[in-house]
Amino acid sequence: xxxxxxxxxxIIAAAKVEFLAHGMAGARMQDIADRAGINKAxxxxxxxxxxxxxEIIFQESFFxxxxxxxxxxxxxxxxxxxxxxxxxVYIQTIGENSFIAPFLAHEINRDPSRMIGLLEKxxxxxxxxxxxxxxxxxxxxxxxxxxxxxxMLLTNIISMCVFPFVGKPILQHVLSKDEQAFREFVERRKVxxxxxxxxxxxx
Amino acid sequence: xxxxxxxxxxIIAAAKVEFLAHGMAGARMQDIADRAGINKAxxxxxxxxxxxxxEIIFQESFFxxxxxxxxxxxxxxxxxxxxxxxxxVYIQTIGENSFIAPFLAHEINRDPSRMIGLLEKxxxxxxxxxxxxxxxxxxxxxxxxxxxxxxMLLTNIISMCVFPFVGKPILQHVLSKDEQAFREFVERRKVxxxxxxxxxxxx
DNA sequence: AATTAGTTTAACCATTTGGTTAAGACTGCA
DNA sequence: TGCAGTCTTAACCAAATGGTTAAACTAATT
Numbered sequence: 001x002x003x004x005x006x007x008x009x010x011i012i013a014a015a016k017v018e019f020l021a022h023g024m025a026g027a028r029m030q031d032i033a034d035r036a037g038i039n040k041a042x043x044x045x046x047x048x049x050x051x052x053x054x055e056i057i058f059q060e061s062f063f064x065x066x067x068x069x070x071x072x073x074x075x076x077x078x079x080x081x082x083x084x085x086x087x088x089v090y091i092q093t094i095g096e097n098s099f100i101a102p103f104l105a106h107e108i109n110r111d112p113s114r115m116i117g118l119l120e121k122x123x124x125x126x127x128x129x130x131x132x133x134x135x136x137x138x139x140x141x142x143x144x145x146x147x148x149x150x151x152m153l154l155t156n157i158i159s160m161c162v163f164p165f166v167g168k169p170i171l172q173h174v175l176s177k178d179e180q181a182f183r184e185f186v187e188r189r190k191v192x193x194x195x196x197x198x199x200x201x202x203x
Numbered sequence: 204x205x206x207x208x209x210x211x212x213x214i215i216a217a218a219k220v221e222f223l224a225h226g227m228a229g230a231r232m233q234d235i236a237d238r239a240g241i242n243k244a245x246x247x248x249x250x251x252x253x254x255x256x257x258e259i260i261f262q263e264s265f266f267x268x269x270x271x272x273x274x275x276x277x278x279x280x281x282x283x284x285x286x287x288x289x290x291x292v293y294i295q296t297i298g299e300n301s302f303i304a305p306f307l308a309h310e311i312n313r314d315p316s317r318m319i320g321l322l323e324k325x326x327x328x329x330x331x332x333x334x335x336x337x338x339x340x341x342x343x344x345x346x347x348x349x350x351x352x353x354x355m356l357l358t359n360i361i362s363m364c365v366f367p368f369v370g371k372p373i374l375q376h377v378l379s380k381d382e383q384a385f386r387e388f389v390e391r392r393k394v395x396x397x398x399x400x401x402x403x404x405x406x
Numbered sequence: 407a408a409t410t411a412g413t414t415t416a417a418c419c420a421t422t423t424g425g426t427t428a429a430g431a432c433t434g435c436a
Numbered sequence: 437t438g439c440a441g442t443c444t445t446a447a448c449c450a451a452a453t454g455g456t457t458a459a460a461c462t463a464a465t466t
Contacts, residue, residue: 233422
């Protein structure tokens with residue numbers, strides 16, 4: 001039985017590779033067409049123009065690594081377990097699509113309004129942080145953690161989860177890690193980052 | 204007494220703005236010329252081509268926020284003070300040039316070899332990490348800290364210092380901070396990140 | 407077989423973009 | 437004053453790039 005990949009799917013896949021590698025400005029429609037095994041005219045037949053095609057890739061990438069937050073913070077686990085799960089799932093997800101983080105970082109800095117538009121349209125207005133603050137306050141009331149600004153805490157956690165992928169080439173070089181060693185490093189971080197955070201905030 | 208800004212300086216300043224805002228692929232030579240108040244031919248008279256001009260901006264940006272590491276780790280301070288100084292200086296430096304971090308992140312991911320070439324040419328081959336390991340081992344021997352992988356520790360510290368600038372638009376939105384609030388947030392981080400790290404590793 | 411709608415292609419077009427040319431202006435200096 | 441080197445400009449060029457057109461192919465539908 002065959003795979004049956006539609007032309008549209010081939011285009012999307014090719015566009016993803018090109019846009020993630022070179023960004024909106026650096027990607028070439030001709031290269032996308034070549035990679036998809038079609039010609040430029042067909043590309044424009046399926047997706048009117050570069051902007052439209054980019055929008056699709058951006059959106060798909062964005063929602064692949066942004067909104068995992070909600071579910072984790074909804075659970076009835078204690079605060080430390082929430083942190084463990086959050087870190088694990090987040091590093092796992094980004095690691096499976098490791099080119100997305102630097103791509104999004106660049107494109108969002110270039111035009112933040114695109115991201116804001118997406119969030120406003122799709123999401124129930126920025127719940128994740130509020131949910132996280134709730135969990136934090138409960139833990140504080142139970143005396144499990146020391147007082148610390150939740151915005152600081154969340155920023156620290158996200159930074160440690162995301163940055164290794166954005167700064168991968170620098171870290172790889174500074175720490176003398178080849179591809180294999182870097183993968184193992186990321187694997188360890190799935191649990192060690194959480195323990196690091198917990199040691200920093202436990203009462 | 205006049206300012207006396209040479210044409211060359213005007214070009215560099217203009218190129219910096221355009222390249223940092225749009226990246227190599229997105230920046231336009233015409234825009235750089237316009238911003239510098241000259242025409243394109245003069246631009247090419249001073250800097251042969253786009254690549255050459257980009258190289259200069261990249262290099263200047265790179266060495267502005269990368270090698271602060273050396274000096275801090277050389278001091279005779281105890282480990283905790285080293286961390287405090289490192290975090291403070293690093294966030295301070297990046298904060299003063301807040302567009303450099305996302306610019307470098309993008310360009311280094313696009314072509315890591317450029318960074319590696321720069322480091323090999325200019326630096327005494329990746330000392331910072333070794334220096335940091337030394338300081339770590341001394342602190343461990345004195346029983347000041349618990350055992351923890353130095354590569355993890357360094358990655359955590361750098362992540363928390365750098366990421367807020369790379370992911371600024373996202374963080375700003377998630378945490379509902381306007382420009383002013385974000386500046387104050389960064390200001391607080393200059394000391395709080397270090398204390399966070401210290402709590403996580405102290406014996 | 408004829409019709410029709412969706413799909414695919416080769417050739418073409420207009421604009422943008424990095425880069426060049428040739429000539430003029432300004433400067434210090436003999 | 438004239439000369440030489442530096443600086444500056446308007447006009448121009450070739451290639452790349454996003455996008456279009458019109459024709460042709462394919463597969464169901466009548």
